[in-house]
Amino acid sequence: MDYPRSIRFGDFVLNRTRGCLQDSSGTERFLRPKSYRVLEVLAERRGQLVSKDDLVQATWPDVFVSDDSLAQCVSDIRRVLGPEGMGLLRTVPRRGYMLVGPGSEAEEPVEPGWKRWMAWTSGLTAALIVAMATLWLAQPRDSVVELSAADGAVVQANELITARDWRRRGDNEEARGLLEAVVADNPRHAGAWASLGLTYWLEVQHLAWGGGRREMARALEMVERAVALGGGARSHRLLAEMRLLSPFPEMRSPVDALANARAAVTIDPEDPDNLAVLAQALALTGRSHEAVLTIQQALRLDPTPQDWHHQVAGLSYLLAGEPARAAEELGPLYGAGTFANARWWPGWLFAASLAHAGRLDEAARVVTAALGHRPEQTVTGVAQSFDGLADESGLAIVLEGLRLAGMPG
Known part of the structure; x- marks a missing residue:
């Protein structure tokens, strides 16, 4: 038959006759209608990579939604699969998702709990049907139609700010205007709040834009709201980044950052960016060996990693007692502009890595170059600039x- 009424994968059965997911005992595991549809498409093509575009088209035909809507559905699916199904749904970075595990199709649904279902009273059955109809009407149709224009605005805003380019402040302001309009109309749009917080975080990160404590506080407030509204991995990752790297000590919280980073990885464990932020949080809180394992996993998942992934790898290796490997990660990133921009800290790490690896002459040259650009002229000054490194031993x-490289005390 072309349309199997049940699809098995792992220890689960997707019962299409009753529109539910059942575990090995026949117990139903609740999924919202859109999350069920995403799982159905993946189950139909299990063992194959299904692109994000294909999943969106199959789940929201003729409606424009953002990747956050799909990510939330994937998060729902992982939640109901639980620990026993952790390895069944895989993320293929920047491409899509794949449902793995042996599977089969059946003409008749497998329903171990069917007799119990038939034994229920007709009154209770009627009440359940009414409740399910109410949930159906309340969730997918109105919310998707209502949010489609909003999601389109969020996607447009994200395209403006995704490069995080300090030369494009006008794009940041345009994105902020789009996002403010979205949250004004729909104050529960988690994705919009997260992106709006990012626009303020960029004000702080780019020194030329002049962002200060007020912008930092607004960034944190908005992304915290996104998390509270059920924002996905991106919201947790962004909050972890801000709590780690805020230039204002009273707004940093490495312990909270670590919790947010772990949450992001729990939601989407195969996203290299989630893993890299977690590795950075681990390294900065004294868990360097765990950081090494985590960043290695991120680098394996992404064949063309971003520069900041290599920076986190260098930090992790250095603090874990592997300075030669740290220098290998940081060396290709070092150049004439290293100490002339806001990403100066990998330069100090590179000098320290070279020195600990016994390459003292090279380390001394890096330090000499730094002294011509940076305000920190002593080891004590560098220590103050690294106040975000919570681990004293690190x-x-x-x-x-730096002392080995000849930097004065």
């Missing part, structure tokens, strides 16, 4: 490397 490793 900071000591960096500072000792």
Whole structure:
């Protein structure tokens, strides 16, 4: 038959006759209608990569939605699959998703709990049907139609700010205008709040834009709201990044950042960016060996990693006592402009890594170049600029490397 009424994968059965997911005992695991549809498409093509575009087209035909809507459905699916189904749904970075595991199709649905279902009273059955109809009407149709224009505006805004380019402040302001309009009309749009917070975070990150404590506080407030509204991995990752790297000590919280980073990885464990932020949080809170394992996993998942992934790898290797590997990660990123921009800290890490690896002459040249650009002219000054490194033993490793490279105390 072309349309199997049940699809098995792993220890689960997608019962299409009753529109539900059942585990090995026959117990139903609740999924919202759109999340069920995403799982159905993946089950039909299990063992194959299904692109994000294909999933969106099959789940929201003729409606424009953002990747956040799909990511939330994937998060729902992972939640109901639970620990026993953790490895069944895989993320293929920047491409899509794949449902794995042996599967089969059946003409008749497998329903171990069917007799119990038939034994229920007709009154209770009627009440359940009314409740399910109410949930159906309340969730997919109105919300998707209502949010489609909003999601389109969020996608447009994200395209403007995705490069995080300090030369494109006008794009940031345009994105902010789009996002403010979305949250004004729909104050529960988690994706819009997260992106709006990012526009303020960029004000702080790009020194030329002049963002200060007020912008930092607004960024945190908005992304925290996104998380509270059920924002996905991106919201948790962004909040972890801000809590790690805020230039204002009273707004940093490495422990909270670590919790947010772990949440992002729990939601989407195969996204390299989630893993890289988690590795950075681990390294900065004294868990360098775990950080190494985590960043190695991120680098394996992404064949063309971003520069900041290599920076996190260098930090992790240095603090874990592998300075030669740290220098390998940081060396290709070092250049004439290293100490002339806001990403100066990998330069200090590179100098420290070279020194600990016994390459003292090269380390001394890096330090000499730094002294011509940076306000920190002593090891003590560098220590103050690394106040985001919560692990005292890790900071000591960096500072000792700079002393070995000949930097004055």
